[in-house]
Amino acid sequence: MSALSYVARYFVTIHSRRVDVPPLDRERWRAAGVRESEIDRAAGFHERWGGLVLPPSLAYDGGPRWLAADLPVGASGADRFDAGQTRSALPYTFDIGPNGEFGLGCGRFAALHESVEGWIESLALTYYATVEARKITVVDDVDLSGFEPVEEVRGVADNWWRTKTTLISVHGGLATYYDQPEATSARVYEGIPTTGMLSPRATRS
Known part of the structure; x- marks a missing residue:
């Protein structure tokens, strides 16, 4: 833990x-x-x-x-x-x-x-983002310019990206498994604080 x-x-x-x-x-x-x-x-x-x-x-x-x-x-x-x-x-x-x-x-x-x-971190972020985000959008394609990866999820085919106010989850596992790039999906969580809560040393304020 x-x-x-x-x-x-x-x-x-x-x-x-x-x-x-x-x-x-x-x-x-x-x-x-x-x-x-x-x-x-x-x-x-x-x-x-x-x-x-x-x-x-x-x-x-x-x-x-x-x-x-x-x-x-x-x-x-x-x-x-x-x-x-x-x-x-x-x-x-x-x-x-x-x-x-x-x-x-x-x-x-x-x-x-x-x-x-990494799987557990990704699940945790999903639940955190779902509760905290002001807007959630499911998209087939997303522009990640200006975003940085969330290192804690240890992403390979699946990954999370962030700015200070937005989280994006990208699910590419099925695309990789079936060799079908079009199977990649993403969710955009907007209006959400993304700093401070991911560190192993962070505590709830």
Whole structure:
């Protein structure tokens, strides 16, 4: 939690809960041919995040129902693993990539954020911006001239951008996953304070 910004810590504290999930079955993973180093990596994720239930995302049909490590679909010895159960039937899974990326999987892989913390930061910003913004617009194309990236979301295909009074979320995960640039979408949140609340050291005034 200490690596998260104030907004994300507050979001997790207020809006999340934990459910019981079974511990990682190492023998099942070994039987599937998964390398021991990958099992250790999945176990570390599972111990830290397993059972965490977050509010739904506006994109990707809400995101995972809860976070929990599971065997990857198909390949044995794979360098990624499932990050949590989907909320409905989808043509992709939510995976943790070889370097800890959070993204869309099932055959191919499209990283959304560099880490699961980035996914949580993005969710937290969505809820913060939805409450605080004076105007919200959904657009297919957006001019990012004069905006700077919000580094806390650790964006890859998905990212957030800001000025002092505006936030923009850009969701390119489906565009990357399906190789369809037109699938990128964005939301513009106007009339919103964007400084001071994202630092890990920030406190609510």
